[in-house]
Amino acid sequence: MTTARTVLTIAALTLREASRRRVLFALVALTAGLLALSSWGFSRLAAESLTSGEARLTASILLNLVMFGYSLVAALGTAFLAGPTLSGETESGIALSMLARPIRRSAFLLGKWLGLVAFGSGFVVLAGLAQVLVVRVTVDYWPPAPATALGLLAAQTIVLLTLTVLLATVISPMASGVVAVGLFCTTWVAGVVGAIGEALGNDAVGRVGSVSRVLLPTDGLWRGAMNAFQDPSAIVQFGGAEQGAGAFPFLSTAPLTLTYLGWAVLWVAMVWALAAMSFVRRDL
Amino acid sequence: MSTVDSGAGVQDAADLVAGLPPAPAAWCTGLRKRYRKHLAVEDVSLQVGRGEIVGLLGPNGAGKTTVIKMLLGLVRPDAGEAMLLGQRSADPAARARVGYLPELFRYQPWLTAAEVLALHARLSGAGVPAAEQRDCLALVGLSGRGDDRVGGFSKGMQQRLGLAVALVGRPEFVVLDEPTSALDPLGRADVRDIVLELRSRGVAVLLNSHLIGEVERVCDRVVVLDRGRVAAAGTLAELLGQREVRLHLTDLSPAAQQRLAALGRVDREGEWSTVALTDDDGTAVPDLVRDLVDLGVRVHAVEPVRISLEERLLGILRDGAASRAAGPS
Numbered sequence: 001m002t003t004a005r006t007v008l009t010i011a012a013l014t015l016r017e018a019s020r021r022r023v024l025f026a027l028v029a030l031t032a033g034l035l036a037l038s039s040w041g042f043s044r045l046a047a048e049s050l051t052s053g054e055a056r057l058t059a060s061i062l063l064n065l066v067m068f069g070y071s072l073v074a075a076l077g078t079a080f081l082a083g084p085t086l087s088g089e090t091e092s093g094i095a096l097s098m099l100a101r102p103i104r105r106s107a108f109l110l111g112k113w114l115g116l117v118a119f120g121s122g123f124v125v126l127a128g129l130a131q132v133l134v135v136r137v138t139v140d141y142w143p144p145a146p147a148t149a150l151g152l153l154a155a156q157t158i159v160l161l162t163l164t165v166l167l168a169t170v171i172s173p174m175a176s177g178v179v180a181v182g183l184f185c186t187t188w189v190a191g192v193v194g195a196i197g198e199a200l201g202n203d204a205v206g207r208v209g210s211v212s213r214v215l216l217p218t219d220g221l222w223r224g225a226m227n228a229f230q231d232p233s234a235i236v237q238f239g240g241a242e243q244g245a246g247a248f249p250f251l252s253t254a255p256l257t258l259t260y261l262g263w264a265v266l267w268v269a270m271v272w273a274l275a276a277m278s279f280v281r282r283d284l
Numbered sequence: 285m286s287t288v289d290s291g292a293g294v295q296d297a298a299d300l301v302a303g304l305p306p307a308p309a310a311w312c313t314g315l316r317k318r319y320r321k322h323l324a325v326e327d328v329s330l331q332v333g334r335g336e337i338v339g340l341l342g343p344n345g346a347g348k349t350t351v352i353k354m355l356l357g358l359v360r361p362d363a364g365e366a367m368l369l370g371q372r373s374a375d376p377a378a379r380a381r382v383g384y385l386p387e388l389f390r391y392q393p394w395l396t397a398a399e400v401l402a403l404h405a406r407l408s409g410a411g412v413p414a415a416e417q418r419d420c421l422a423l424v425g426l427s428g429r430g431d432d433r434v435g436g437f438s439k440g441m442q443q444r445l446g447l448a449v450a451l452v453g454r455p456e457f458v459v460l461d462e463p464t465s466a467l468d469p470l471g472r473a474d475v476r477d478i479v480l481e482l483r484s485r486g487v488a489v490l491l492n493s494h495l496i497g498e499v500e501r502v503c504d505r506v507v508v509l510d511r512g513r514v515a516a517a518g519t520l521a522e523l524l525g526q527r528e529v530r531l532h533l534t535d536l537s538p539a540a541q542q543r544l545a546a547l548g549r550v551d552r553e554g555e556w557s558t559v560a561l562t563d564d565d566g567t568a569v570p571d572l573v574r575d576l577v578d579l580g581v582r583v584h585a586v587e588p589v590r591i592s593l594e595e596r597l598l599g600i601l602r603d604g605a606a607s608r609a610a611g612p613s
Binding site: 005006009013016017020021092093094096097098099100101102103104281283284 | 353359376382385389390392394409
């Protein structure tokens with residue numbers, strides 16, 4: 001069997017697992033609830049007598065807040081799906097009979113990863129798009145770069161699930177999910193702390209965010225997504241980037257640089273390669 | 285050398301290669317595996333010929349499953365080499381015509397039995413049509429259950445499905461690791477029939493089973509592992525060929541006991557002594573009886589004993605334990 005065919009077979013199997021195990025159903029139900037709740041909230045906001053500037057600012061912040069909710073759901077979903085589907089299958093013996101077939105372990109891993117990427121990023125892009133449309137209908141706000149923002153949300157999901165795949169090759173399914181989500185939340189908190197440090201002019205605290213964004217690029221990508229969702233005037237209304245707007249957790253003062261995006265791609269490639277090395281060498 | 289000569293040389297070489305017997309279904313030499321401080325397998329060499337059924341026997345923890353996994357390239361040996369159907373087992377392509385039923389069998393509970401089989405048929409790359417896959421399910425007694433989710437299957441049904449999975453890729457070599465552990469007597473008989481049918485089709489089988497009777501009935505050769513090493517190996521005739529003789533003796537003096545022990549291992553039970561006959565050229569028993577009578581022993585009965593594989597296995601394992609207890613010589 002060719003490697004490409006193996007990869008596609010395993011990717012399709014992973015998607016079918018997500019669908020059969022009701023993960024898809026749970027996510028659709030959760031997203032429908034979030035969309036209904038947010039459309040009610042945004043429509044109430046539209047009923048308030050706000051100036052157009054205030055309405056855009058509020059819509060920007062709330063959109064970023066709701067999108068953070070989606071990215072958290074995607075992170076939890078993929079992290080807790082990647083663990084069982086990889087290390088769970090290895091522990092239970094399901095992987096044993098499949099890996100005794102004439103297939104390369106790296107192709108098996110790539111198939112699993114691709115299936116998870118399609119599932120996680122597909123969810124976050126579709127749910128995010130639905131949310132952007134809800135905001136458009138209820139408060140007439142359209143983000144400056146929605147495609148970029150949704151792409152970066154998907155990239156954030158890919159980064160986290162790649163980390164979970166690496167963890168799943170070395171530790172138990174539950175531990176891999178817990179560690180990955182823990183690191184995701186820690187990096188987000190470190191990003192907020194770093195932004196506060198920068199706003200206060202404290203370089204040491206400010207560096208916490210920069211270092212954590214390099215070690216795990218989820219928060220950096222999330223900040224890039226926020227910047228593409230929010231109205232450019234929001235930063236000015238919060239006093240400008242130099243006057244502390246960056247300290248607010250649901251505003252981002254700068255767009256993502258190509259260099260950082262390149263680092264995120266390299267990071268994913270390196271972590272995936274580590275996961276493949278660990279999985280290929282593992283005794284089943 | 286002229287072009288014509290060169291062409292003839294290549295043809296000769298091709299004929300020579302074509303005339304060679306096919307590589308064994310499985311072959312390994314000097315396999316060794318250590319898990320931290322525990323030495324699981326040490327210097328194991330074995331071979332499964334084409335169309336041959338080889339039984340792998342040994343107590344729990346003897347290293348049987350580890351040897352199987354190293355043969356299949358699922359566990360990396362610390363030392364030694366393994367080949368499957370003429371290819372290095374570390375190369376995934378070597379497993380193209382190999383079927384495997386693991387000891388720890390489990391299949392995607394969220395798929396139907398037919399979907400599990402279709403998945404394995406696809407991964408095997410054998411291009412098995414759907415009708416052949418259905419036949420495979422029917423062969424293991426799961427016809428009519430193809431559309432049922434595996435999650436609702438009993439252990440025995442899952443093991444039957446595992447057997448179908450092992451057979452679906454048109455294998456030339458099948459590895460069955462404890463294939464009857466979850467099956468009822470009827471299922472065991474089915475497995476025995478399937479193994480014999482595989483042999484009739486020229487498919488080689490490596491069978492690891494605790495059911496020695498099953499192994500004795502179907503296997504051409506047996507490899508006994510004990511504490512990670514090959515304790516004995518050979519055809520059933522070779523392993524069981526060692527005869528025993530049972531004697532009812534009285535007035536057994538120490539000299540007579542020495543004479544018995546000189547012949548082979550002796551098990552005493554009251555007035556009955558069972559002696560294993562090593563190197564028997566047909567004269568050992570008459571000579572023994574003559575010598576015992578000369579030593580004043582009263583010989584009441586002399587009975588030949590047929591050793592079962594189970595007794596032979598226990599004997600091999602007890603001898604191994606005794607020599608370990610005696611320490612290195």
